[in-house]
Amino acid sequence: MFTLHRTPMVVHAQSARKIRVPLRFFDEREALIISAATARIFPSDANGPGATEGGVVIYIDRQLAGPYGRDRYRYTQPPFEDGLPEQGYQGKATPREVYREGLVLLGQDFEGMTPAAQDAKLKGIETTYFFRMLRQHTIEGMFSDPMHGGNADMIGWQMIGYPGPYMSWGEHIDQHYGKPFRPKPRSLREVVGHPVKPSEDAE
């Protein structure tokens, strides 16, 4: 595992221990398929861990189970009509429904396919709303605060040299010009000293 400037760092999530997390939205079969797809979008490779180690599927599962997944904050009044791309997403489907449809696109056997076959499958659905959502959620799951279920042990942040939410860079903002400044990542919980309730846990 290397950070951006190729300094070795210990990443706890890479240890052998397995953590079992209860699923909120997917069933186990669905979770494995989505996890396999995110692992092709953001693979584990020579450049560091990927979506599997980051726990991206846990992140997605929680988002879909929460208010975002059921479009709590989207304007969902009818009529639903097709518009121009410039008019934004006009679909009726909630993110949950988009994933249910996406799982059909991926197919029941997706998880067991070779990486090359998985890539070909994803290539074929690259332009779908589901794929664009999955790609965005993969990035979110890799790089959001660990309280949301992904970015396990802040491996995403370590990989890109992002330190998380520190209260002050007042002594550093005009220093380190041209040189990497890589403080050890800290989560929001560590910074504020207590658990914070994420939006997916709200009504």
Next chain:
Amino acid sequence: MKTLPRMDVAIIGGGWSGLLMAKELGARTGLSVVVLERGGPRKTADYFDGMDELDYQIRLRLMQDASKETVTFRHTSKDRALPVRQFSSFLPGTGVGGAGEHWNGCTPRVLPDCFEIVTRTVERYGAAKLPANHSMQDWGITYAELEPFYTRAERLLGISGKTGDPFEGPHSAEYPTPPQKIGHFPTLFRDAARSLGYHPSPAPSANLSQAYRNPDGIVRPACQYCGFCERFGCMVGAKAQPTNTLMPVIARQKNVTVRTGANVRRVLYKDGKTTGVSYVDVQGEEIVQPADLVMLASWTLNNTRLLLLSKIGEAYDAAKGTGHVGRNLTHQATSRGVVMFFDHPLNRFMGSGACGVAIRDLDGDSFDHGRLDFIRGAYIAAWSRGYPPIGGFGAVPPSVKATWGSEWKKAAIDAFDCTSNLGISGEHLAYRTNYMDLDPTYRDANGDPLLRMTMDWNDNERNMIAYLTSKMAEVGRAMGAREVAAAALPRRYDVNTYKSTHLQGGTIMGANPGNSVVNTWLQHWQMSNLFVLGASTFPQNPSGNPTLTILAQTLRTADAIVDRYLKRPGLLV
């Protein structure tokens, strides 16, 4: 329906303009004032746990709930408008402080010639230079008239900066606090821009460079450059927000009340005078608040919508070119300009919403447009804003074609902290074809029609952005970037990509009732006890960020009300 006791003044909207007016009237008069804010209360302590990109920048925790009320959008009056089902292109705030809570704190002044855009353009280039189909007009006030109020607004917020930009109008005073410190990236821009003959200046910032006590005795601490400004509230109060700059004063004023959960649906009137407002409270009860003086101070689009719903003034008819309410809708011609990929890290997680370096050499009419196919220009800046990991991840040099998978991942990781862009924030001219009216189909949670936006870019914006992008690519190369990529140029207006929240127009100001909704004192021409505050009064969109100008205009109106209107109610001249 319940009718409450009469108040002297009812102010609709508890953002910067409404709360500033309330504070001024509270301090300088004995009038009873109620501010009606449809969102909830907010305070600095609410933001302590708020340093989370996902919930705030992506799930938009501080923004208006689109499920209850949004707008519809189409390009032209021939098209079918569809609802903006989730906000992206612009982000209306809600709650006490409004968008003034989640802003970045960029506070440039408008260039003097913006206020006289038609006169100056015709003088220099002739009338033929104005784009066909434009509906621009001079503001009816000059920079000189507004200047003292700019200075007062800067002192209120403690703006950090350094005067001396050669293209700006004169400042009657130095900024109250020195410029903010800046990260590496803006220094590269500053040095490269200077070497190419431009005139870089520190960007003025409402994020304090040092602790500051304002004329109201409000003390705010220095900014810590944590990088959580845009779409966040400041957890230490270093970024001027209505909740940390105005509310502490208002809280001491016995004659001012801020009532939250009050969603105003109509401005009421009788015999040519407003008599108050009606609103629904959080329980859904219809309430009438009688008042002698009403101020519309909700966000731009909602000011227009409330006038249309209340049937006050003549709605703009685009086909006939009659009426004024809803006309001259503008957004802002923004672009990510050029994206630069460096070989060294920028440590760009540090910063504040407005710490950076700006040039105005290509703004307004600072440069000769005689041989160019557009007029006006843009405020161009390099920021160190605290780029977040989700929103900042994924940019790769143009030489990389993959958008997912190992190749993309490697390129994106390598680029993450070595990439930044120059922001182009350009003027958006007003056109007869860009306007607002009420949507015939879609409604809000109360059953009222949504506001319908009809808007598209025109060649002036497209050509201006293209020209400035080519100029900025030169600067990018001089900054030592390995690869410089031009951001996509605007073709048609879209509601998907964030531009700014600087929508303007709809209740525009002007020198006479034949060309505007309000006079230069922001007083309704036909209903003299109704005032409209905020950027909905801008006749067209100046470059840069509107908040400081909104505050200056609000102070000017407050003076006019206190010094003249209250002594002799009626139309101010």
